[in-house]
Amino acid sequence: MYTPRMSTPDRLIEATRELLWERGYVGTSPKAIQQHAGAGQGSMYHHFAGKSDLALTAIRRTADEMRETAGRVLDAPGSAYERISGYLLRERDVLRGCPLGRLTMDPEVVASDALRAPVDETITWLRERLAAIVREGLDRGEFAPCIVPDDIAASIVATVQGGYVLARASGSTDAFDAGVRGLLTLLGPPIEPVLHI
Template identity: 65%
Template sequence: MSTRERLIESTRTLLWERGYVGTSPKGIQQLADAGQGSMYHHFSGKEELARAAIDRTAEEMRAGADAQLSGPGTAPERISAYLRRERDVLKGCPIGQLTQDPDVMAASLLREPVEETFTWLRTRLATVVAEGIDAGDLSPVIDPAATAAAIVAALQGGYVLARAAGGTKPFEQAIEGILALLGAHTVR
């Protein structure tokens, strides 16, 4: 792995574990086994490096979600597969956690990929819900955009509840709850 890649991966790890403020250039350099000169050769500073790390995390999150949501099955089955996929629940969502970081939200360079990722996810889920309505799998009374927003809110809220409780049960309940609500509108 190149020095640039090690810096990005180290930043991703530290952002997820410590947040933006807790991720120091020195900590990044130590984890990446890279010197200060190497870091500043590839990036103008911490913010630019954090943006590269957030972009990478967002790309991976979108690819994983899209793979589940584009897979086989009905729309409700694909949404269920996405929501029930294996996750490190107690670590939380690496993108969702960034919304709680005031320094990330205050810097448009860092906030932008977070906002874009959640917009993409809501739009992608709304498309799957609309496909389910068109296929006759879901009742036409549900609104795809509102349903997608509720799914994302249940997922992100599930992470928060699980972390607060120190166990995965609240997350599992949030997922099962939103799937039960979706199931109430399943036609077939």
Template identity: 70%
Template sequence: MSTPERLIESTRELLWERGYVGTSPKAIQQRAGAGQGSMYHHFAGKPDLALAAITRTAGELRAAAEAQFSGPGTAVERIAAYLRRERDVLKGCPVGRLTQDPEVMADPALRAPVDETFAWLRERLASVLAEGRDRGELAAALDPAATASTVMAVLQGGYVLARAAGSEEPFRQAVDGVLGLLAAHTAA
């Protein structure tokens, strides 16, 4: 792996573990096995490197979600595949956790990939739900946009509950609960 790649990957890991504030340039350099000169040769500074890391993480999250959303099955089956895919629940969402970081939220450049990812996810969920409704899989009265926001809120809240409990069980219960609500809106 090249030095810029090691720096980006190390930053991604540290942002997920410690957040932006807790991720120092020295910690990035140590984890990447790179010197200060190398870091500043490839990146203008911590914000530039963090932006590259956040952008990559957001892109990977979208690609992983799209794999389930565009897969086979009904709308509810595809959403279930997305919600139940393998994830490190106790570490939380690598993008969602950034919303708790005041420095990321205060910086428009760092905040942009977070906001864009959540907007994309809401829109993609809504489109899968609308497709299910249009195919007669879901009740005609189902509001795809509101339901997509609910699914996202349950997912992010499930991470929080799991982290607070130190157990994945609250996350699984939240996912099962929202899928039960979706199942109740399947067309007869």
């Protein structure tokens, strides 16, 4: 998001973030970045070594923002189920997809250890944070004892990322919403058996 007082480097970073989300790394040219940011070629190369350097800065900023947003929900008060539910149900631009998840489909990002690192680190952080919350829930008896925290964390991330793909393919958020509802139903607290006398 641009502001009138934003510096040229920040405008370039924000433009790159937007274009990476829209077009991916391969589809984002230095010229498009400069036009989007309202900056000249000299400005871009004065502040950044090139497209890769600027993209890495933009990806890191997106990763930091995503961690902060997820962290606010996951660190909120409430039961483990409520926090996971809050994460799954939080407001998202579902049809636009995930700005980091999208980069996993980009061959140049996947081939570059440097560009891929912030994506992998963020997904790993999210899985570990979710697994810790599931462990808390298990300790409190919120979940069925057979639940494996790391598996559930991977399922949550896969549901969100896969939900984006399904939503984008159909042009509707219905599939994303259905996936979230299904996962929350499966994660629901264990039901105490009814004893008939």
